[in-house]
Amino acid sequence: MNKNLFNKRNITIAAILILFVIAVVINVSGKEKKDNASGLGTSDADTAVISNVDYYTAFRDNRDSVREKEIEYLESILADENTDSETEKEANAQKLEIVSCMESELMIESAIRAKGFTDAAVTFHKGSVNVVVNTDELNDKHVAQILDIVMRETGEPAQNIKISVQR
Numbered sequence: 001m002n003k004n005l006f007n008k009r010n011i012t013i014a015a016i017l018i019l020f021v022i023a024v025v026i027n028v029s030g031k032e033k034k035d036n037a038s039g040l041g042t043s044d045a046d047t048a049v050i051s052n053v054d055y056y057t058a059f060r061d062n063r064d065s066v067r068e069k070e071i072e073y074l075e076s077i078l079a080d081e082n083t084d085s086e087t088e089k090e091a092n093a094q095k096l097e098i099v100s101c102m103e104s105e106l107m108i109e110s111a112i113r114a115k116g117f118t119d120a121a122v123t124f125h126k127g128s129v130n131v132v133v134n135t136d137e138l139n140d141k142h143v144a145q146i147l148d149i150v151m152r153e154t155g156e157p158a159q160n161i162k163i164s165v166q167r
Helices: 002-038 044-079 087-114 140-154
Strands: 118-127 128-134 163-167
Touching: 002 163, 044 087, 044 118, 044 128, 087 118, 087 140, 128 140, 140 163
Parallel strands: 128 163
Antiparallel strands: 118 128
């Protein structure tokens, strides 16, 4: 019974993550439409810079918000006196995993910016790393640099790493 209950918790966490991704996509696409519709006399370059800042800021804010909710949920499991020891161990392990992923994301984003990129946003879960980089051009050298950073920080193989561009 506890295994089924724990599976429901995993499903809930996965649903929160999916909602997070949807919120980011809606936020970014809605912001782009609003920026294009308003055209308040700003140049295309100004709009691009504002859009990039908004994208990366919104991305990190949404990611952090989802992570906070995940940690709160796990802490509520741990605080419940009816939680059995196995579920408690799993909740602690998931909490530590989330914190570890958060640290890796921060380190990767900082290292990518140190390589000369304007900004980057990273999501990391065991088996999957997504990197969004703010650049006009992503050549083989850039991809190799980013892959090196991500692989070194996460231990993930190249096939588990997706790199994309958001200008």
